[in-house]
Amino acid sequence: MCSCEDSLEGMIPSEALKAFKAFINKDIGIACDFLMRHYRGEYWPRRSSTMPPLRRRRGGKTIKLPNPKNLTTPIGIVMRTRRSADDFTGEPISIEDLATILYLAVGITGWTWAYGYERYPLRAYPSAGALQPVEAYPVVNNVVGLESGLYRYDPFDHSLEVLKLGHFNQLLVDLALGQDHVGRAAVVVVLTVYYARTRWKYWKRSLRYVLLDAGSAMENFYLAAVGLGLGVRAVGAFYDNELCRFLGIDCVEEFPVILMLIGRGTTLH
Numbered sequence: 125m126c127s128c129e130d131s132l133e134g135m136i137p138s139e140a141l142k143a144f145k146a147f148i149n150k151d152i153g154i155a156c157d158f159l160m161r162h163y164r165g166e167y168w169p170r171r172s173s174t175m176p177p178l179r180r181r182r183g184g185k186t187i188k189l190p191n192p193k194n195l196t197t198p199i200g201i202v203m204r205t206r207r208s209a210d211d212f213t214g215e216p217i218s219i220e221d222l223a224t225i226l227y228l229a230v231g232i233t234g235w236t237w238a239y240g241y242e243r244y245p246l247r248a249y250p251s252a253g254a255l256q257p258v259e260a261y262p263v264v265n266n267v268v269g270l271e272s273g274l275y276r277y278d279p280f281d282h283s284l285e286v287l288k289l290g291h292f293n294q295l296l297v298d299l300a301l302g303q304d305h306v307g308r309a310a311v312v313v314v315l316t317v318y319y320a321r322t323r324w325k326y327w328k329r330s331l332r333y334v335l336l337d338a339g340s341a342m343e344n345f346y347l348a349a350v351g352l353g354l355g356v357r358a359v360g361a362f363y364d365n366e367l368c369r370f371l372g373i374d375c376v377e378e379f380p381v382i383l384m385l386i387g388r389g390t391t392l393h
C-alpha cells in the first residue's frame with residue numbers, strides 16, 4: 125500500500141514517524157495536531173550545524189576591569205531587602221562596584237565541556253542549553269575611573285569594550301519615554317539578548333527561553349547592587365528601534381530587553 129506514511133518517512137525523523145503512527149491508530153485529530161506541531165518546529169527543532177560563536181567582539185578598544193569585590197552581606201538579607209530605588213542622587217559609583225555587579229550578574233563563574241568546545245563557560249545566570257544569549261552594555265554616566273560613554277561587557281576577560289565615548293544620559297531619558305530618573309543613575313546597563321544563539325537550538329521555544337535567561341540576569345543585577353548597598357531599578361519602557369540604533373544592533377538577531385539603572389539610590393519606603 126502506498127500511504128502518506130511512505131512519503132513522510134524521508135521527511136521526518138523516525139521517532140516522529142513512530143509517534144505519528146501510534147496517534148493515527150488512536151485518533152486522527154491528535155495525529156494531525158501532532159504533525160502540525162512537528163512542522164511548526166515545536167517538537168524537533170530544525171537547527172543548522174553550527175552554533176553562532178560564544179564570544180562576540182565589536183572591535184573596540186578594551187579596558188580591563190578590576191577584580192570583583194567579595195560581598196559579605198548574607199544572601200537571605202539581600203533577597204529580603206531587595207527593592208527598586210525610587211530615584212538616584214546623581215553621585216558617582218566606583219569602577220570596582222560596576223565590575224563586581226557585572227561579574228555577579230552576567231560574568232563567567234565556572235567552566236565545563238559542551239558543544240565540542242575544549243572548555244565551555246558557565247555564567248552567573250542559568251541559561252537554557254547553556255547558550256548564554258544575554259549581553260550587557262553599560263552606558264556610563266558617573267563612574268569614578270571610567271569615561272562617560274557606551275561600553276560592552278566582555279565576560280571572557282572581564283573587560284569593557286569601548287563602543288562610543290560621550291554623555292548619553294539625556295539621550296537615555298528620551299529613549300526611556302522621558303523617565304527622568306534614568307538620567308540620574310550613575311550607570312545604565314542595557315541588557316540585550318542575542319536571539320540567534322538560542323534559536324539555533326530551540327527554534328520556537330527560543331523567545332521564552334531568552335526572556336527567562338534575561339530575567340535571571342536582571343535579578344542578579346538587583347541582588348549584586350543591593351549587596352553593595354547601591355540603588356538599582358529595572359526599566360522596561362523604551363523605544364526599541366531608537367535604542368537598537370544607539371547600541372548598533374539590528375533589533376532582530378539581537379534586541380534589548382531591559383535597562384538596569386544603578387547608582388546611589390533614594391527610596392521612599
Ligand SMILES: Cc1cc2nc3c(=O)[nH]c(=O)nc-3n(C[C@H](O)[C@H](O)[C@H](O)COP(=O)(O)O)c2cc1C
Nearest residue numbers: 206207208209303305342357358359360361362382
Ligand atoms: C520588567 C520590568 C519592567 C519595569 N519597568 C519599569 C519602568 O519602565 N520604569 C520604572 O521606573 N520602573 C520599572 N520597573 C520597576 C518596577 O516598577 C518595580 O520593580 C515594582 O514597582 C516593584 O517594586 P520593587 O522592585 O521595589 O519590589 C520595572 C520592573 C520590571 C521587572
